[in-house]
Amino acid sequence: MNKKVLGEMGEVDESAQKFLSSLEEDRWIFEADINVGKAHTLMLLEQDIIPKKAGKVILKALDEAKYSEISGEDVHIAIESFVKQKIGKEKGGWLHTARSRNDEVATCVRMRLRDELIEISYLIINLIESIQEKAEQEIDDLLPGFTHLQHAEPTTIGHHLLSYSQALIRDLERLIGSYKRTNRSPLGAGALSTTTFEIDREKTAQYLGFDDVIENSIDAVSSRDFIIEAISSFNNLMLIISNLSEELILWNSKEFNYVDLPDEFTSTSSIMPQKKNPDILELIRAKSSSIEGNLVSVSGMINSKPRAYNRDLQEINPKLLESITITKNSLQLLEKIIKKIEFNYQDIQESLEEDNSEASELANLLVRKKKMPFREAHNQISKLIKKGHNLKEISQKHDIDYSELGKDQIVSKKQNIGSTSKRYIKNNLKNQKNKIKNYYKKIMSFRKSRNKKLKKLDQKTKEMIKKQ
Structure with missing residues (x-):
């Protein structure tokens, strides 16, 4: 514990200090915390709460801060320590006026998560478009439709693939909803009851690119439901990705031989030279379970906790970050695999013969x-x-x-919405593409709005630093 910053009485046991530390995990929110510091300091200056000379040098120090140069219990204390070392205690001590680590960390996590939600949304769109492109190429190529892993009714490769892109569109919708609820500012809530200083919470929310303020101050510092919602959305997404990975693994097996996987996403055995193992898909399938585990863990950390901040919440962030990393990596890899898979039409046709699926x-x-x-x-x-x-x-x-x-006839005779006929597959594909186009615009608007406000924060900071 940094006594010099917090002014606490007595020494903290060294092992306890290490146990408390989250600095390495906090690397993820470092830049967000710098921006939070800038926005808060600008607001304090505009509200005439801190001296102008102190505010200017605080902003300059924050602008020069690098993660590699800070140290402390956590990123929040480490940045404050850096500022005080850079400009002295007397001026640096004004930084933490009218705020708490409680509202600070909640703000930082929301800022970083919203960035990740935008990036993951783009990755989902990329995967959806790859699946759609492959479905369009295979729009009327026959494929056995399975239930209970047994031949059931004939379908087409295009129809089957579009079932995945349609499910992924729902996952995209969940992330868009999650973004809206995440992009609300808790800054200014203080420890739990705001402050007696006349701060402007709406001003800091604007500077930091938020759409709104979380009004109730206790809820602002307590709530981590936005994290549960995000991880739950990632879990839903990874379940679909895991299902697709599993089918590709099966279809690549000798027993099916429906697809050839690209060599660069497989590996051979250390002893059996003939092997071509779908290692990447197997790991994607396995890692989806890690996100499910993180969802349960985070729910347990939040369950039965009293209101306002509890240190238990510190343990949530690593679970969130791991879930984000797994989701992003899985989406990127699966998109590349989908683009390069090749269907073995002869083997598929042979498997359709006398399977009684008619x-x-x-x-x-x-x-x-x-x-x-x-x-x-x-x-x-x-x-x-x-x-x-x-x-x-x-x-x-x-x-x-x-x-x-004839299986071709059966497939083409089904003239209902969402059916296997070429007409309705094309219609489904068209509708999906229109949805993706609209969602892409919406996500772009989120990104532009955030970037515009953060750019204004940067400009304001530089203007204030230069001001005489």
């Missing part, structure tokens, strides 16, 4: 042409298949033209 449509034909109740048609076909009859024999038995059971 049985559902045969039942439909009995309903339409023979006026047979569907359940009766279903039962009759099931019994005959069990006795070893193929669908051609069953069709002839019921006087149904077997040529109507």
Whole structure:
């Protein structure tokens, strides 16, 4: 514990001091904390709360601070220590006027998380567009549709791939909602009840690129629900990514051989030279579980805590950062893999032969042409298949033209919203692209608004430093 900064009585045990320290984990929020310091100092100057000479040199010191030059219990204390060493105690001591580490850290985490939400949103869009491009190329190439990992009904590669991009669009929507709730300023809440100084919380929120202020000061320093929401959104996202990774692993196996994975994202065995192991996809699949674990851990850290700040909250940030890192890496790698996978059409076609996946449509034909109740048609076909009859024999038995059971015909005859026909796959693709276009604009607007306000903060800081 830094006695010189906090003025606390007595010495802190060295092992306890190390246990308390979060400086290394705080590297992630260093730049945010510098900006928080600048915005807060400018506001204090504008409100005539601190001396102008002190405020100017504080801003100059903050502008010159580097992470490599600071030390202390955490980044907040370390920056304050740096400022005091740079300009002296008398002037540097004004920096922490009318604020607490409680509102400071909450502000920093929100600032960094909103940046990550924007970046991850762009990465999701990149992955979605790669999947859409591949789906468009394979729009009417047949593929067995599976339930319970057994051949069920025929579909197309394009139809199947678009199921993933559609799910990822929902994940993108969750992140956009999460951004809106994250981008609210807790700064000025103080320890829990604001301050007797006449500060301007809306001014600091504007300087730091926030859209709004978290009004209730206790909620401002207490709440970490925005982190749970973000990690939960990452978890949902990684579940879809894990599912896609698993299918590619299966499809790449000898038993399926539906796809060839790009060599640069596989590895060979240390002993078996013929192997081509899908290591990257396996690790993506495994790492998704880490995010699920982080979600449970963070929920446990917040559960049953009294209101306002508790030191337990310090342990949340590493879990958040790990979840962000896993999500970003997984999205980047999977996008590259999707772009380079090659489908083995001959093997897919062979697997479709005599797989009885036309049985559902045969039942439909009995309903339409023979006026047979569907359940009766279903039962009759099931019994005959069990006795070893193929669908051609069953069709002839019921006087149904077997040529109507061509898999291409079945796929194209389904003329309902979201179905396998080329028309509706194209329509689904078009709708998805329109959504992505609109969401991209929305995310760009978030980014521009944030950058514009932070640029103004930088300009204001420089103007104040130069001011005579």
